[in-house]
Amino acid sequence: MPYRPQLWIIIAAAAVASPAAQEKPDAMSASQTAADNVRVFKEPPPPDPRISFIRNWHHGSGFSAPADRQTWLARAAHLRQQILVAAGLWPMPEKCDLRPVIHGRIERDGYTVEKVFFRSYPGFYVTGNLYRPVGRPGPLPGVLCPHGHWRDGRFYQASEKELERELKGGFEKDPAAARSPLQARCVTLARMGCVVFHYDMVGYADCHPGGFPHRDTYRDIESDLYLLSIFGLQTWNSIRALDFLLSLPEVDPSRIACTGASGGGTQTFILMAIEDRLKVAAPVCMISAGDHQGGCVCENNSLLRLFTDNVEIAACFAPRPLVHPTATGDWTARFLEEGLPQWKAIWGLFAASDSVHAVRFTAGHNYNLNSRLTVYEFFNTHLKLGQPSPISEKPFVPLSPKELTVFDEAHPRPADSVDAAGLKKQLIADITARLESLRPRDAASLERFRQVAGTALRHMTASGMPAAGSVAGSEAGGRSAQGAVTVERLVLRRKGAPEQLPVLRYVPAAPTGAVTIVVHGEGKAALLDAAGKPGELVAELLARGQTVLLPDVFAVGELAPAAPPATVPASDFFTCYNRTTLANRVHDILTAIGFAADTDRTVNLVGVGRAGPWCMLARSLAGGSVARTAAEAGAGIDFARVRSVQDDDHLPGALRYGGFWALAALAAPAEMMIISAPAANAASMPWMTDAWTAASARDKLTVVASATAGDIVRWLTR
DSSP: OOOOOOHHHHHHHHHHHOHHHHTOHHHHHHHHHHHHHHOOSOSSOOOOHHHHOOOOTTOOOOOOOOSSHHHHHHHHHHHHHHHHHHTTOSSOOOOOOOOOEEEEEEEETTEEEEEEEEEEETTEEEEEEEEEESSOOSOEEEEEEEOOSOTTGGGOOOOHHHHHHHHHTTSOSSHHHHHOHHHHHHHHHHHTTOEEEEEOOTTSTTSOTTTSOTTTSSOSHHHHHTTOOHHHHHHHHHHHHHHHHHHSTTEEEEEEEEEEETHHHHHHHHHHHHOTTOOEEEEESOOOSSSOSOOSGGGOOTTTTTTOOHHHHHHTTTTSOEEEEEEEESTTTTTTTTTHHHHHHHHHTTTOGGGEEEEEEEEESOOOHHHHHHHHHHHHHHTTOOOOSSOOOOOOOOOOHHHHOSOOSSSOOOTTOOOHHHHHHHHHHHHHHHHHHTSOOSHHHHHHHIIIIIHHHHHHHTOOOOOTTOEEEEEEEEEEEETTEEEEEEEEEETTOOOOEEEEEEEOSSOOSOEEEEEETTOGGGGBOTTSOBOHHHHHHHHTTOEEEEEOOTTSGGGSOSSOOOOOOGGGOHHHHSOOHHHHHHHHHHHHHHHHHTTTSOEEEEEETTHHHHHHHHHHHOGGGOSEEEEEOTTOOOGGGOOSTTSTTOOTTTTTTTOHHHHHGGGTTSEEEEEOHHHHHHOOOHHHHHHHHHTTOGGGEEEESOOOHHHHHHHHHO
16 A cells, blocks of 8 residues: 555644644643653654665665675675575576577687577577687687677667767777777687677667567566566576576686676676676676666666665675776776775685776776776686787777677577567466475475575565664663553664664563563554553553563654655665665564563564554564564455555565465464454465464464454463
8 A cells, every 4th residue: 555644643733733622722731641651752753764864876885894704704695695586586497498599600800700599588588699719729718798788789889979089088099999899898808718798688689679678677566576677687697698608618617707887797796796607707887885886777676785785796706806997987986995995805804805906097987998908907817818918909890780680581589589578477477386386385395485485585674683682772761650560661773773663661560471562553652542551452461461562663653754755766766775664664573573582581472453464574584582473464465456666565576475475474383363354264374374284383373353452462371
């Protein structure tokens, strides 16, 4: 559902505006007293940075290197998972046969050029040109060359104006190279002894330009819920391009490199982070600590840069050799001061700081001669090419787009080629089939389901249980007494996180039971009466000796914004850089659980109203920190009804991993009471029953159509 201002805000505003209300000062005073009894923050409350600062593609993450190698290795493993989840490649899809077609060999001075197409998915074809050295026996190094967002991609030819600028500015020396700089790179690398595959981005040159418009494919909300994207498709194509390169008998698998500029630089460093088969890399004019993280949909999928940035992602390549040519005239201008030091620190953890380099040239955004010469020298050293230094480019005759084009009368585009809609239908069918194979049937399959969906949910919410002792609770406004019950106003802060959570803690005179966290979808005020005293549920828990925590979570209660958050333009790629509302709420509940767990008391969790599903998702990530969970689930969250990124219930990837009930089933075999008339009456949650049955714990899952406060308390304290 779309963002809704909280009900109590609307009521409060109406009360202030109403003449009738103004005529009743006693009523207004009582209302203010009730608000004071509930409030933790003084007025005005501190701004929630998750609302007041919206990160976008012009912001880095402030990455700094950890102090030790083990911490970094764990972080790098986490980032690799995050990238794969964001790309819709967790777990990796089954690889179809490539069925490569190589044809149209063109002989040139010291190298040959051929036309290539192969399948990455059934019906989707990767296209490009294969450059090979002449007279060089294998094994030979292999180099992948993604092209980036140059006009016409692989077919790029500089205009007369561009040609003049490059030559007069001294950025290029040879008119042929200035006209066709992408070809110049491939030709020289081939002449140096490399097998080079120059392949198309999706929607460019021969790669389905009509069926897959590059900036307009898979931008709909359903695709986001399945994590289908141009970013994911291009990442998969790069993996399959590497498969193709390694399938060539003359290619040496121990000497594989990748280089591209701009968007091709993004493709390069993404592959660097996820592919161990890549040994040397050179992303060009792309990586910065801030300023610019990538401006195209193919570089900014949901979840990709949550709490990370390009500098850190590229650092996953350590300790393998890496060079990054940068320019004074684009967003990489300050990389030597802000980016390279962090890389040096990471590579230093492996005693390999000499293997990572960056240079800066006075130029605009480019992959011009100076950048190319830097890469040639670096590859010559680290791919062991044995070329005399300094290396220079020799003259060559560029091929025309017609000569480079893969498909012709003798080799037409395959008849089984699909467009974006056709591939989407096929991929969703594959996802559904693979999901069914993950359905828990026994202990082993339940564990496999946890490994896949549990890992995905951690990245979808960008959260998990805080480490022991990492949630601080400070008093705000002191304590008060309500009869024999002590009321404490606390502010919770998770280490390393900027948000502050207001919490009321009710402690009975003789606390003998668990700490029970109760989250209400309309805020903690909804659990108290008009005077701020415990309502029925809280009162009954206190009567049983339970300590009760009442937190407000993201955009609820005291954390509700006075007005709906500003709409974020789609071009800012909101979900690439920021948690969604639902993810923030799950995160905040986990923070409250972490605080309660540090008391060494048994912890229970109760979700009331629309907070029931939030608590169930949090319970799926809470591990053994929660003993019993009772949740008013209703019909759960129907992610198929989500219509926009601004929807309170949006969670990228939710449908890919089975929807609400499948994600909630990750809590098995925990003790859980689900209060849901639809679930109880229609048996609509087979994922839940299957998971608890697979864990031999079906008796720990209780499903009821309705429950009173007394029913919930008796179940929790039995």
